[in-house]
């Protein structure tokens with residue numbers, strides 16, 4: 001049968017035969033509704049869109065569209081200071097002089113990795129993300145000495161068992177990825193397997209997402225079963241003063257993976 005995808009009514013009729021089509025259409029409209037109502041001065045994609053995501057496939061679709069404008073339209077416009085803050089906390093924890101291997105979880109366009117490379121200059125940084133378009137932008141980021149920020153970039157869905165890493169890292173770092181519509185506590189436990197025994201994790205988790213989605217219980221369980229140390233939390237601003245989102249908070253969760261491995 002030939003499908004006419006021109007109007008919602010046509011889709012509704014045809015959805016009697018293809019129910020998934022209507023579901024997909026509604027989701028698409030819901031995801032992008034905010035965009036059509038905003039004025040031209042605003043970013044075409046924004047936090048509302050990102051927080052409304054539900055599945056890894058939603059994330060792939062949104063970041064496919066957002067990759068080329070993310071740095072200027074989202075990070076700069078909104079005074080996104082979280083990557084710099086988490087890199088600073090990480091550097092204070094692990095030191096700045098050793099050639100540590102660091103995995104940037106949900107590295108996106110590479111803002112966190114860039115900040116880390118400026119502070120822990122000898123670090124060897126890999127990144128992992130579900131979006132090939134975001135990873136492509138990350139691959140263009142350079143260190144102060146003009147070498148690439150990232151040594152290796154991996155495309156992977158972190159809600160699935162980890163198969164991309166051949167080595168275990170000294171440090172895992174993340175900003176902006178453990179948030180509404182993105183990764184939850186199960187993925188956090190999942191990524192612990194990429195850190196070597198005794199290695200550190202410095203993971204930013206949106207504070208409201210942390211409270212609503214069982215991160216405390218998951219971390220308590222991991223700590224009780226001696227998989228990790230008792231975590232320490234540092235509350236930080238995600239956006240700087242002057243940003244429309246100033247006041248949105250994250251809990252930077254610092255812990256180390258059990259040396260007993």
Ligand SMILES: C[S@@+](CC[C@H](N)C(=O)[O-])C[C@H]1O[C@@H](n2cnc3c(N)ncnc32)[C@H](O)[C@@H]1O
Pocket residue numbers: 050056059060063083105106107108109110111112128129130131134156157158159174175176177182183
């Ligand atoms: C808000 S961006 C943050 C990017 C970067 N860390 C930053 O601070 O700018 C969230 C990132 O999480 C990635 N992501 C979402 N779901 C994922 C999944 N299931 N597995 C891996 N990465 C995912 C997205 O592709 C996106 O690049």
